[in-house]
Amino acid sequence: MIDKEIKRQIIIDHYSTPRNFKEILAENYKVVDLQAKSCVDSFKIYLDIDEEVIKDFKFQGKGCAISTASISILSKMLIDQKVEVALEIIENYLKMIQGNEYDEKKLEELVAFDGVKNQIARISCASLGANGLKEELKKYGKTK
C-alpha cells in the first residue's frame, strides 16, 4: 500500500502529461478501439507486436483522469514486454480493480488505482484500457 499523496501525484502526472500519447497510422500497428459504454471516454491504442513481443504502444483519445492515466501507465510498462507477461500484468491489475487478491509487485505505478475497487462508478474507467488490451493480446499470447 503506497501513500495517498504519491498515488495522487502518479495519476495527475499521467493524466496531465500522458506517455506515448500519439496517433499512429502505420499499417503494421494493430488498432484497439476503446469505447466506454456509459460515458464519452474514447481511445485508440496502437500496438506494434512482433514475435509475441510488444515493440511499441501508443494511444490517443479523450477520457477522464482515471482512464487516461491508467492507459498511460500501461503503455509505459508494456513496451518491450512479451505478450504473455503483458497479459499477466493486465490480469493482475484487473484483479486489483475488481477487489480480488493480486500481486502488488507486478503492478509498479498501477498500484495508484488500488482504491478504485471501492468506487463502483470508477471501475469501468480504470478497466477500459486494460479490458481492451486483454482482448487484443489474447489473440497473440500463449496464456489466457
Next chain:
Amino acid sequence: MIRDKFPMLKNNPSLIYFDNAATTFKPQEVIAKINEFYTNSTTNINRGDYDLSYKISNEFENVREIVRTFINATSVNEIVFTSGASASLNTVAYGYGLTNLKKGDIILTSESEHSSSILPWFRVADSTGAIIKYIPLEKDGSFSIENFKKSMSDKVKVVALAHISNVLGYIIDIKQISSIAHSYGAIVSIDAAQSIGHIKIDVKDMDVDFLSFSAHKLYGPSGVGVLYGKYHLLESSNPYFYGGGSNITYDNCGNLKLKNSPYKFESGTSNIEGVLGLGRAIEFLNENDFEKLILKEKELTRYFIQEISKLDNVILYNPKTDSSIITFNIKGIFAQDVCVYLNRHNICVRSGLHCAKILAKVLETEGTIRASISFYNEKSEIDRFIEVLKNVTLDKCLEDIL
C-alpha cells in the same frame, strides 16, 4: 409543499437531483395508480366480455382524452401510445418517411439533435435515397431561424427538430418553423421529449404535424410515450411493426386490412399500467397548476444561471438558455471527474455528450456537464451545489479512489 408529493424526495432528503432532463421523479399518485393496477385491476384491455377488462379498457381510452386535452389535439384518434419518444420518432420516420419519401427528397434537421431524433432518418435516407441536410447552428450552438429559412426549398419534405435541444436547452419557435415549412409543402416532426414537462404545448397553435414524447420525463412511468400526428398524416403512414390488435382482417393470400389510427400502430398488448400512470401524471400537473410550476422552474433556472456565472472556474455553454437545462464544464477537469465528485456530495448531474454527438464538434468539447431543473427543486439546493462546485479541484475529484 409540492416536494412532499414525491416519495423519491421525501425518502432521500439529502439527495440533490439535477438530472431531470434524463428522467423525472414520480408523484405518489402515479405510483399508487400503477400499484392499484397490479394489486386490484390486472387485466388485458379490449376483451370486453367481463367487467374488469371493460373498466380498464375505458380507463385506458380515457387517458387518450387526457393527453388530447393536455396538448390540445383535435381528436383522440391522433394520440398513439408507444413505448417512449424514441419509438414515436421511429414511427414517424419508418411509418411516414418510408411510405412517403423518394429519391432526392430532403430531410432537414439540425446539428444539435438527439440520436433518437436523427438516427431513424439515417435508415430512411438509406432505403429511399432521400438526403439528410443540417441547418447550420449559430456559433453558440443555438438554432438560427435565418439559417432555417435559407435551408428550405421545394425539395425539403420533412423538417425533423427537437423542440428543446437536450444539450443546450434552447427553445425553438415551432409555430414559425411550421408556417415556413408548410409554405414549401414539408411536414414538421417535433421531438418534444425535453419540452413536454417544461412548456405548455398546444399542437394546434404550433400547427405541428407530428410530436413525440415520453411519459417518464413528464413525471410519469418509464416505457410509455405518445406520438401525436395529424389524423390524415397518421392515415397515410404505415406501422413499423405488426401484430395482434392492429388489424381488422387478414387472410392466407397475404391480404391485410389494418384498423384506423391509433390502433394500427399499437400492435400487441400495450403498457397498460404505464398508460394509466401517464394519465395520472398529467392529471397531477393539471391539479397543481402546471403553468405556475413552469414559472417556478424558470425562476429557479434564472437563479442557477446567475449563481453559476459568478464562478471563475466554470465554462458556461448556454448562458441564454430559456429552458431548465444548464450545460457547463469546470476548467481543466474532465466532465466525468467532476460528476463523480458531485456524486460524493449527493448531487446527481449528467456528464457526456448527452446522445447528441454531432454537437460536440460545434461546442469543441468532448463532453459537458448538464444540470437540469424541475419545479420540485429548491433554491437552497442550488446554493449547496454552487458551494461544492466553487471548491472543486482535480485533486478533490480523485479523493475517492486514493
